[in-house]
Amino acid sequence: MSRFTSDPNDDFDLELDRYADYEAAFTERTRRKVKANHKPKKSQTQQLDSIAAVEGLEGGFNITYRPSLFEGGWLLDSLRPFYEMGLMTDVLARVKGGKEANVYRVAGSPNAGADLLAAKVYRPAMFRTMKNDSAYREGRSTLNSEGHVIKQSNNRITRALKKKSDFGKAVAHGSWLMHEYGALQTLFNAGASVPRPIAIAPNAILMGYCGDDALAAPTLAEVRLTAKQARAAFDTVLETVQIMLRHGMVHGDLSAYNVLYWDNQPTVIDLPQVVEVDGNPNARSFLERDLERLTQYFGSCGDERDPHTLMRALWIDAR
Ligand SMILES: Nc1ncnc2c1ncn2[C@@H]1O[C@H](COP(=O)(O)OP(=O)(O)OP(=O)(O)O)[C@@H](O)[C@H]1O
Ligand SMILES: [Mg+2]
Structure with a gap:
């Protein structure tokens, strides 16, 4: 069974362009690039829609944390699967904005096994960053949303990866998350000192949280x-x-x-x-x-x- 709640074909439909503004709000470098590529600005109505979306979702997805305008849509889209799986009830705070992902402190539902959890939400452009370098990827297979290896004989995907089309980038993005989640599962089960993996969604990982309700653990x-x-x-x-x-x-x-x-x-x-x-x-x-x-x-x-x-x-x- 898929770990995702949505149609697996939609998993890779990340609509990156839609989130170009969100990226731009985080990196100056990207902002310039975005402008050069002419990404249309959100209309006022669209902006108001984003704000409305952040106010809460049908069925009562609370969000105590006040995200910035462009962060809100991406954040809620990324975390909605966990809410729908009945694993979390609220986003409490942003713990840290890293180079590749933002990590949030979220309130866990009883069946998640802890009151506080960490949600790592990948940023839209994370697969363009340094760490996704070929030196790391060498010899590593590409994983699909089930964590299964995508065969080289899958011409459509192999071609898309090579061409770095939007679909290809999305496949690479999904594979990147699956590698992190798969590693957490293997290592946690083997007794390593890593966060407990709880669930994965197309753009986020839910895991055990280190810290308390006021302070996340320092590095x-x-x-x-x-x-x-x-x-x-x-x-x-x-x-x-x-x-x-x-x-x-x-x-x-x-x-x-x-x-x-x-x-x-x-x-x-x-x-x-x-x-x-x-x-x-x-x-x-x-x-x-x-x-x-x-x-x-x-x-x-x-x-x-x-x-x-x-x-x-x-x-x-x-x-
Ligand atoms: N399970 C967790 N519990 C508490 N805080 C966490 C947890 N996971 C991550 N964090 C916080 O979020 C930060 C970013 O997480 P992580 O290093 O996984 O993402 P990243 O985007 O790759 O970051 P960077 O590029 O800065 O290395 C961490 O430095 C830490 O402060
Ligand atoms: Mg880090």
Whole structure:
């Protein structure tokens, strides 16, 4: 059964152009590009419609958080499937606007298993960013909305991906999300320290939230650990790296910026770019870089370890 509530054929119909203004509100670079490409401005009526949409949806989808005009439509469209699945009831706050996604604190329904959840809503143009670089994608299959590999023999999709048509971009976008969600599922089930995956929609992932109702967990980069805390946290993060490797994955963007710290517990986040060890010749160097960044951070907290020794031990263990 599809994890999406809508027709799977619609999953990739992201109507990117419709959201060009939303993107423009976030990046200066994109704003210029959007203007150059002549994206018509919303009429006043359309703008009023957007505001009305944010006021709430049929059936009572509350939204305590006040999104900006252009954020509202995208946010509600992205989160509506979770609301319809009966997993969430309200958007409480925006935790952070990242390069690729905005993360929101949302109120979970009883059957979601927690009062507070994190919803990662991908931004429309995320697949044009750095991380969606071919070095990461090498050897990685394209996944459909069911998480199944799209076969090379599927000419329509293969052609669209190559041509980077709107449909091709949308397929790549869907695959990117599925890789993050699939990695979370595998790793969480294997006992790694990652957020609990709850549901996926065409443009968003619902997962366990780190933090409380006032404050989301800071990243390691935002906290100063004692040497004792650093040792314990580093051990936990390395365990997660080891579990990833044993499942044939390298994070590929692991650093103090992608580890949350709450209640003395580190949680590794941000996995859409996971690199497959078999098939990607860059996997080893991604792992080396991940370990160098981690040893640098934890070293600055007083837990000095040699990245090369760690690398050897982890690589041999996983082979
Ligand atoms: N499960 C979570 N619980 C609490 N906060 C979270 C959670 N997941 C993400 N965040 C917050 O949202 C931010 C962005 O998340 P993430 O790193 O996954 O997205 P991103 O767009 O790839 O970000 P960036 O490009 O800045 O790395 C994180 O730095 C963190 O502050
Ligand atoms: Mg991040």
